[in-house]
Amino acid sequence: MWNALKHLLSSKKAILGIVTAVTAGVAKIGWQIPSETVGLIVAPMIAAILGQGMADSGKEAAKIAAGSK
Secondary structure (H helix, E strand, O other): OHHHHHHHHOOHHHHHHHHHHHHHHHHHHOOOOOHHHHHHHHHHHHHHHHHHHHHHHHHHHHHHHHHHO
16 A cells, blocks of 8 residues: 555646646635636646656657557
8 A cells, every 4th residue: 555655646637637637626625716727726737747648658658659669
């Protein structure tokens, strides 16, 4: 279990996802943060998660291509 947790916390996507969820959750449970501000904070985080996912898929494709040669 600890190895899985270490692996999860070493992932950029996981860390960004946790921070995004906490940010949205804090705004939802009672802090007086306008929804526009939350959107301005959360949107770039979601874009970073998607961008990191694309970068990671490119790395895996390169590993597969290198292994098949």
